[in-house]
Amino acid sequence: MRISTVTMYEQSVGSLNQQQSDFLKVSQQLSSGRRVVNPSDDPQAASRAVGVDQAKAITQQYTDSRVSARNSLSQSESVLNSVSDAISSAKTLLIQASSDTLSDADRQSVASELRGVYETLFGQANAADGNGNYLFGGYSDDSEPFVKGSDGQIGYVGASQVREQRIDASRLMKVSDSGEAIFQSVPSGAGYVATADAANGGSVTFKGPQIVDDQAVTTDEAYTLSFDGDAASGYTYEVEDSDGNPVASGNYVPENGETTRVEFGGLVMELDGEPSAGDSIAINPADQGNTDLFSTLESALGVLESPAGTPAEKAALRNTLDTSMRELDNSLDNVLTVRASMGARLNELDVVDGVSSNRTLNYEQTLSDLVDLDYAEAISEYSLRQVGMQASQQTFANMKGMSLFQYL
Structure with missing residues (x-):
């Protein structure tokens, strides 16, 4: 088969381009640090x-x-x-x-x-x-x-x-x-707070309420403690729930320096002072x-x-x-x-x-x-591609110098 000079040149240039492309690809990987550049x-x-x-x-x-x-x-x-x-x-x-x-x-x-x-x-x-x-x-x-x-x-x-x-x-x-x-x-679970009516005319003060029986306490129930009577006939107190039902009552005797304990619904309050008829204290959750x-x-x-x-x-x-x-x-x-x-x-x-x-x-x-990129592998391949490209260049240089005219 006859191989023309043009064919040799084309094959050699193609090989050089391929070797250079592979070499540049490895170079690009090394410069970017990535194996997958594209x-x-x-x-x-x-x-x-x-x-x-x-x-x-x-x-x-x-x-x-x-x-x-x-x-x-x-x-x-x-x-x-x-x-x-x-x-x-x-x-x-x-x-x-x-x-x-x-x-x-x-x-x-x-x-x-x-x-x-x-x-x-x-x-x-x-x-x-x-x-x-x-x-x-x-x-x-x-x-x-x-x-x-x-x-x-x-x-x-x-x-x-x-x-x-x-x-x-x-x-x-x-x-x-x-x-x-x-x-x-x-x-x-903050307990109860007592508040005296702003219209109270007596001098009753209170402490509490304190919880004394957890099982008897109804956390959503409100109470009202009210006083009745006068100093001459004596005072009474009554505690009603939010529906108006009495839950505790009794006589209230003001004693100087002594407190009166009132218990209801698992709570206790200590009262002191002299009330007026109609005075009240609200006890709310x-x-x-x-x-x-x-x-x-x-x-x-x-x-x-x-x-x-x-x-x-x-x-x-x-x-x-x-x-x-x-x-x-x-x-x-x-x-x-x-x-x-x-x-x-x-x-x-x-x-x-x-x-x-x-x-x-x-x-x-x-x-x-x-x-x-695996740098060790890439550097090894880089050296290999470099040697391959140099070999291709040298081979092409040697082949292009070969001609029958040298022997005539």
Whole structure:
């Protein structure tokens, strides 16, 4: 078979081009550090790598979401820490104001300090994050959740629904709590709170109620303790449930320095002082009475800023302060419960972060196995391709010099 000079040149150039292409491919792999530079290099590995890379990107999005959730919860928890301190300060001031040795001027001074605490709590309830979003407004985070009405009382105008954020594929987490749940609620099982009627004309003061029989207590039952009679004929008391049914009654004998125990529905109250006919005390489950922290402080400020000269005024002062202190205890317990919930969510974020980090490492390892380059193998092939290309070049150089004219 005759092999023409053109055929030899074409075959030699084709071989050179192929050797150079293979050499450049290995060079490109070495420079990029990837075995699969183009999908055509390994279609199956390239396809799997796209899926793994997308899963890794989604994991990173959830990681960014957890950073946002952690920032929001951390800021809220920090504010609630200050709220807890403020409530404790208010309780200390009320204990101080309960002393019988204080004059009206002294109580005014305590009221001035308590009003400062009141304004501090109002500011903390309207705390905002660095972006101007209010922490405790629920969905309505673009406006102040607590506002003062024309009567000077603070009311909640935010939303009861709270913002949620997806922190993982299967977890939707609350990243805020509404001001209503923090400042206008009490924890479950908070017990009972007694409140004297503002129209009482006598000097009866009370302590309690305390639970003495857990099995006899009906947590959703409210009671009313009322007095009748006069000093001449003697006083009686009667306790009625929310349906008006009497559950306890008896004679009430005011004794100076001695208290009268009244037991009903698994509860006990200690009474002291002289009543007036028609005086009454409401005993309600804590979650059915006043649950508003600001209303509690407003009631305490009202009696502290008013003179307490008559026995009835002194009794109103003592009863209001006792009720306010119990309500402050319930409010503090509620704030601590919410803080504990936030702490649990922050801990959960740390756990999910750990799981996510392991998942990301697995994705990176899988991607590496699919597309990354084995440098030892690649360098060996690079040297082999380089030698092959040099050999092809030398062969071509030798062949093109071969001609029959040299022998003529």
